[in-house]
Amino acid sequence: MVISRTPFRISFFGGGTDYPSWYLKHGGAVLATTIDKYCYLTCRYLPPFFPHRFRIVWSKIETCQSVDEILHPAVRETLRYLGINSGLSIHHDGDLPARSGIGSSSAFTVGILHALYALQGQMISKLQLAQESIYIEQKVLKETVGSQDQTSASYGGLNQITFSQNGEITIQPLTLANERAQDLNDHLMLFYTGIERTAADIAQSYVPEIESKSRQLN
Template structure:
């Protein structure tokens, strides 16, 4: 049996610039961190040569062409893994629609575990590239590239998406005190709403490729990713909330489906209670909301928002093998 553990991620600034219709023209950049919530994937040899999958549902089939789970099927095809295996997956957070990159974390973790099962090592760079191949190229998901790299590499990074389709992951170098103050200042809530990001991302892809105003908004969000990186390097934590706020206002302008009356209400309540800035995590319309504020204001913010608070910490490690027994 082999077990992989892959972190989820929290994206702060620049989300949306990792979509190919935008970054291939202008380049993109995202500031994000892995968090201490994980997707676990186990793979074990199956005696009868078939395939058994256990996720939100159970599949037991005789051959790969009978598998319904698109990401598993595409990963097996890519790795030329025919069958004779049992895959089980569990997650610390609901597996879809929460804005924490869970689908990509699952795909990275599956590739990590399956390649180890085949007796080969795969670097964070290769896991990221292979995960993008599975999700975007083979399965046709209308998503960007940030989640795969955040899950594979871990840590607090500036992830840059170049016009030639290359991706560069650079750890954000900052004083230890600054990182701790950032972590202490983040407060996160679960909206209770899960949603598919596909239709939002499809619309965002369309407008980012055609609308000058939307392109300008995304280009400013990319600038803000670099500004935030530099401010953190200089130990200027207070400006982080202001950057988050500007980034959220820009993101809301991209499509009407990113926010709604309820989300706007929660956001305004948090700002009025002392938050310096915040955002909805992921593509929009549901999932988790995060805010940045002085920790002394957190209790007041929680009362004002009235949602379930969930504590996250930054995770320095990316996808890794927790248990390895290939026999």
């Protein structure tokens, strides 16, 4: 059994410049940090004594015979991406509700990819984890999402993340003295409003016209 713990994130500056449609032309950068709230994923091989081959527990409980039957898009496509057909039991828990604006969907993708690699005895780098999670969300799932959430979830901590026009992502950890870090924490407040929304759906309303936002993003 493998258990992955992937942090959620809050973003301070630079949101919008992490969309490929922007940074591949202009470059981009964000300042973001992960927080002490997490997405937990438990993965284990399922013994061949059950009437199903896959059991996926999230807001739904799925029991399936094939990968194609799995409803959760990130689970289904990550299994396809890794070419996994062995029976699995996957269980998700989170410290915060989904669709609350703290990068939970990308944390899930990072967490399931990390856990499934580990289940196969492979430990990949943080950069590879970020890059492959971005690929799955943007290219496979075709979601209108940026690239900062997957990167923050993969690396953790307070970072300046730079997106180059050639597609490269550079992570610069920002080290604060304990006193400064405590001072920052003492001046931050995070509220749960109860409002749920899907970031990809909201992004579809402005990303196609992101070039018109150059005054705000530059």
